Amino acid sequence: MEAASSSPTQCRYSYEVYKETADWLLAHTEQRPKVAVICGSGLGGLADMLSDKICVPYKDIPHFPVSTVMGHAGQLVFGKLQGRECVCMQGRFHFYEGYNIHTVTYPVRVFFLLGVDTLIVTNAAGGLNDSYNVGDIMLIKDHINMPGFAGQNPLCGHNDERFGVRFPCMSDAYERALRDLAKQTAKEQGCDSFLQEGVYCMLAGPTFETIAECRVLQTLGADAVGMSTVPEVVVARHSGMRVLGLSLITNKVVTDYESNDKANHEEVLKTTQRRTHDLQRLVSNLIIKI
Numbered sequence: 001m002e003a004a005s006s007s008p009t010q011c012r013y014s015y016e017v018y019k020e021t022a023d024w025l026l027a028h029t030e031q032r033p034k035v036a037v038i039c040g041s042g043l044g045g046l047a048d049m050l051s052d053k054i055c056v057p058y059k060d061i062p063h064f065p066v067s068t069v070m071g072h073a074g075q076l077v078f079g080k081l082q083g084r085e086c087v088c089m090q091g092r093f094h095f096y097e098g099y100n101i102h103t104v105t106y107p108v109r110v111f112f113l114l115g116v117d118t119l120i121v122t123n124a125a126g127g128l129n130d131s132y133n134v135g136d137i138m139l140i141k142d143h144i145n146m147p148g149f150a151g152q153n154p155l156c157g158h159n160d161e162r163f164g165v166r167f168p169c170m171s172d173a174y175e176r177a178l179r180d181l182a183k184q185t186a187k188e189q190g191c192d193s194f195l196q197e198g199v200y201c202m203l204a205g206p207t208f209e210t211i212a213e214c215r216v217l218q219t220l221g222a223d224a225v226g227m228s229t230v231p232e233v234v235v236a237r238h239s240g241m242r243v244l245g246l247s248l249i250t251n252k253v254v255t256d257y258e259s260n261d262k263a264n265h266e267e268v269l270k271t272t273q274r275r276t277h278d279l280q281r282l283v284s285n286l287i288i289k290i
């Protein structure tokens with residue numbers, strides 16, 4: 001038993017631990033959100049749009065991990081968007097920070113136990129598709145779970161049926177009806193000219209991709225690449241939550257050995273700032289319609 005619990009693929013949290021976190025949160029807010037939003041790098045401003053806000057720093061929440069990356073605030077924000085209750089994660093947990101894959105996805109199971117049925121995930125991603133421009137917003141149609149290929153799937157280990165089935169389906173991970181709603185909303189607010197729909201590939205990071213790696217990912221049919229989102233989506237789908245994913249294309253990956261361009265985190269944050277308003281409006285207008 002001891003060997004199993006120290007294995008990196010064995011989930012280190014029991015149902016009761018998630019439950020303790022959820023019950024603590026339920027006792028600290030009267031709000032009962034049905035929608036949760038995970039805010040990616042530089043996209044935490046979404047939470048500022050909420051009214052009747054209750055901010056809960058991660059460090060105050062029992063069993064909750066703490067975020068370290070630049071540009072992440074590290075708190076849960078409960079609040080309302082035109083009367084619709086939702087909860088935002090301002091700052092997510094990345095595998096590259098050294099967290100166990102079960103820690104990365106810890107908040108999603110807590111959301112499930114809070115009664116959340118729809119998860120909206122946002123991230124900053126590199127554009128692999130030649131037709132994408134910096135500043136485009138990509139609706140995630142599907143994903144490639146590269147860490148999963150390497151044995152890092154958050155559902156590895158004992159399966160607790162109270163969360164979901166042993167072998168969950170992933171072919172319908174990003175619900176079509178939600179994507180259609182997002183397209184319609186984008187059109188209404190005049191940002192359909194830079195809305196894309198494509199496949200997101202997750203790599204563990206923290207290194208950006210080499211030129212050869214980018215070429216491999218293009219060959220595999222990926223349109224954007226990043227270092228997050230997929231584990232959270234896998235856990236959300238396991239528990240039957242509806243999922244919508246949005247990637248902000250913050251840079252175009254380098255696929256040419258003659259190029260002098262270099263991927264860097266500052267460029268990612270700069271583009272994010274430029275488009276953050278459009279993306280936040282899209283998400284908030286969408287939440288009202290869900």
Ligand SMILES: *[C@@H]1O[C@H](CO)[C@@H](O)[C@H](O)[C@H]1NC(C)=O
Nearest residue numbers: 129130131196197198221223
């Ligand atoms: C790039 O995106 C466009 C527009 O969504 C799509 O039609 C095309 O198939 C994509 N290209 C590749 C190589 O996947």
